[in-house]
Amino acid sequence: MRHHIWTYGNESSTAGSAKEVAEVAGDTGARETDEARAVNEDEAASGPAVPPPVLVTFTGVEKHYPDGTQALAPVDLAVRDGEFVSIVGASGCGKSTLLRLASGLTEATAGTVSPSTGRISYVFQDPTLLPWRSVRRNVETLAELTGVPRAEYRPRAAEIIDLVGLGGFARHRPRSLSGGMRMRVSLARSLVLSPDLFLLDEPFGALDEISRERLGGELLRLFELRRFGAALFVTHSVAEAVSLSTRVLVMSPRPGRVVAEFAVPFGYPRPAELRFREDFTRLTAAVSRRLRDGEAT
Numbered sequence: 196m197r198h199h200i201w202t203y204g205n206e207s208s209t210a211g212s213a214k215e216v217a218e219v220a221g222d223t224g225a226r227e228t229d230e231a232r233a234v235n236e237d238e239a240a241s242g243p244a245v246p247p248p249v250l251v252t253f254t255g256v257e258k259h260y261p262d263g264t265q266a267l268a269p270v271d272l273a274v275r276d277g278e279f280v281s282i283v284g285a286s287g288c289g290k291s292t293l294l295r296l297a298s299g300l301t302e303a304t305a306g307t308v309s310p311s312t313g314r315i316s317y318v319f320q321d322p323t324l325l326p327w328r329s330v331r332r333n334v335e336t337l338a339e340l341t342g343v344p345r346a347e348y349r350p351r352a353a354e355i356i357d358l359v360g361l362g363g364f365a366r367h368r369p370r371s372l373s374g375g376m377r378m379r380v381s382l383a384r385s386l387v388l389s390p391d392l393f394l395l396d397e398p399f400g401a402l403d404e405i406s407r408e409r410l411g412g413e414l415l416r417l418f419e420l421r422r423f424g425a426a427l428f429v430t431h432s433v434a435e436a437v438s439l440s441t442r443v444l445v446m447s448p449r450p451g452r453v454v455a456e457f458a459v460p461f462g463y464p465r466p467a468e469l470r471f472r473e474d475f476t477r478l479t480a481a482v483s484r485r486l487r488d489g490e491a492t
């Protein structure tokens with residue numbers, strides 16, 4: 196089976212210069228994951244807890260770039276189905292490198308990255324929409340490029356456009372949309388592919404705080420609806436990380452390694468006023484402190 200990596204532009208690309216979808220030879224994980232998930236759901240109904248399947252595993256992963264930059268010190272990490280894992284760390288500590296490794300866009304120079312699913316989608320801070328295409332056609336682009344039959348992607352795209360709150364804008368062009376709406380299009384475009392693992396690299400970093408919080412809430416709703424199995428989410432904002440995640444990882448400055456991990460005890464759905472609660476602010480303070488300690492060393 197082919198292992199598909201869905202990617203669309205990157206941080207340095209200019210709007211509209213959509214990168215081709217990269218295809219990397221891979222394993223047969225997608226089907227196994229679906230089966231494992233079905234078993235899990237059966238188990239959940241009948242009692243005994245079986246841990247959900249792991250979607251990607253990092254074992255002793257290092258990344259040295261050819262110019263000698265060491266971006267990552269050994270990183271060990273596993274993301275399971277049903278997890279929303281955020282990564283916080285100083286600029287340049289290797290967060291984007293870690294996501295690129297998870298997606299297979301770049302290779303580890305030591306250790307191994309083992310995805311156990313072929314369904315991995317990637318969303319960047321820059322939505323890189325095609326300016327000449329309508330919202331609907333933009334949302335359909337990745338599915339179209341990767342050979343999903345039109346009869347399949349068309350209704351799926353229409354449904355997801357509604358889900359991300361763009362129902363009335365399907366015929367609009369990107370230039371008539373706000374930054375938040377463009378990011379919704381970008382999310383929808385990836386979600387049409389029903390990813391098991393959703394990689395998000397500071398997706399809301401360019402938005403104002405209100406839009407950012409609103410989109411975070413909407414992303415969680417899509418997670419609760421199982422529009423993606425698990426997320427690996429990079430952000431600069433500790434409050435955003437805690438408010439979205441089941442687990443927050445703190446990275447050291449470059450070369451990045453995971454120096455702390457915080458389990459987030461809040462269930463879903465999360466109330467909008469969670470951010471004002473004392474247990475929330477206590478946790479964000481602990482994460483921030485760890486982040487600052489890491490930077491001092």
Ligand SMILES: Nc1ncnc2c1ncn2[C@@H]1O[C@H](COP(=O)(O)OP(=O)(O)O)[C@@H](O)[C@H]1O
Nearest residue numbers: 260262264266285286287288289290291292293
């Ligand atoms: N292709 C590359 N070649 C050389 N150095 C790189 C390359 N990509 C990233 N780096 C360097 O690796 C480090 C980690 O980068 P990155 O993963 O983008 O960090 P972050 O996303 O945490 O800001 C930085 O010092 C960056 O300059």
Ligand SMILES: [Mg+2]
Nearest residue numbers: 290291292396
């Ligand atoms: Mg980055």
